[in-house]
Amino acid sequence: MPQRQSPKTYLVECYWPGVSEHKVAAGSLLVPAEETVFCLFEGTESDVRAASAQAGIPAERILESFRVSAAEPAQAEPMRSGRISTPPAMGEMPCRGSKA
Numbered sequence: 153m154p155q156r157q158s159p160k161t162y163l164v165e166c167y168w169p170g171v172s173e174h175k176v177a178a179g180s181l182l183v184p185a186e187e188t189v190f191c192l193f194e195g196t197e198s199d200v201r202a203a204s205a206q207a208g209i210p211a212e213r214i215l216e217s218f219r220v221s222a223a224e225p226a227q228a229e230p231m232r233s234g235r236i237s238t239p240p241a242m243g244e245m246p247c248r249g250s251k252a
Contacts, residue, residue: 159195159196160195160196161194162192162193162194162200162216162217163190163191164190164191164192164193164200164204164213164215165188165211165212165215166188166190166191166204166209168187168188168189168209168210171184171187171188171189172184179192200214201214
């Protein structure tokens with residue numbers, strides 16, 4: 153009998169041409185200019201893939217993720233040059249996969 157995966161949180165990135173706020177679930181993050189929706193799911197990766205397909209959600213990427221609470225500050229990480237870097241503020245974060 154195959155071993156069951158333990159539940160985890162997944163961020164699902166959906167490139168969804170023509171998407172509008174009326175087509176997405178409450179709690180999703182809609183980026184209209186990019187025709188992209190981000191959703192959080194909890195479960196196993198295979199369950200997330202199956203639920204996305206059944207709901208007709210065009211999942212481009214399914215990424216294991218976790219929330220960082222205010223009680224758990226991000227740790228500084230050394231850069232390759234040996235200097236210490238702190239995480240950027242939310243407004244300074246680079247955008248990955250931009251179509252621009």
